[in-house]
Amino acid sequence: MVVSLDGEQDVFGAISHPARRQMLDLLVEADRSVNTIAGHFQMSRPAVSQHLRILLDAGLVTEQRHGRERRYRLVPQRLGPVREWIAHYERFWDDHLQRLQKQLSKRSKE
């Protein structure tokens, strides 16, 4: 993972670890506390905290304090850079081609 100059915001680096992607996936369903999240992993709780910190630094999640627990919340808009980058390749997707093909075949039938 390449740390950017401000030491933050590296979304691509943040999602490069499968555990962190899985954490984001968990947070799609609902905000969750660290312990709840940690329950889904085998690594130690501090390790989970550290991963969450990376997600936080990347802006992919936010923290809410609720009493003595902290709930993490997904910030899906921060996945924008990934989505935009991948969109450059849209013309290559199979279903895009299929859509084109369908349109073409439809046109040829008309």
Place this chain on the structure above:
Amino acid sequence: MVVSLDGEQDVFGAISHPARRQMLDLLVEADRSVNTIAGHFQMSRPAVSQHLRILLDAGLVTEQRHGRERRYRLVPQRLGPVREWIAHYERFWDDHLQRLQKQLSKRSKE
């Protein structure tokens, strides 16, 4: 970057480095030799080779030998895992919401 058990195929790790993303972007336009690619970067040519090796291991590019040069070719389908993962979040995109809103306002006008 987390190396999978077979030591390969880690697409998310492969695209986590900005230089590697830029290399893929270059290869969208055309197949290119290592030197051509290296011309776009400040790092040494061997460093570029090493990045290309990572892309190759991830299946994101292929090699073609042409005389004494090797041309690298994009394999865009291998970006599928990224696209699929990001698609899980589609409901959160602004334009998705905008599309929904448009539909709703259209419906309310009818």
Place this chain on the structure above:
DNA sequence: TTTACATGTAAGTGTTTGCTTACGTATATT
């Protein structure tokens, strides 16, 4: 007001990255 709980942070460690320079190898050119 002790005690338990939820969590972050520090320190330590082995492993992996990302880069460099030096060198090896195959193909073209002269």
Place this chain on the structure above:
DNA sequence: AATATACGTAAGCAAACACTTACATGTAAA
């Protein structure tokens, strides 16, 4: 045949990663 070109690979190294255990802090419960 000798040389130049286009690469890959090896070795070395500083920095970053990913994890662990131990500890600090703040809040809730007894």
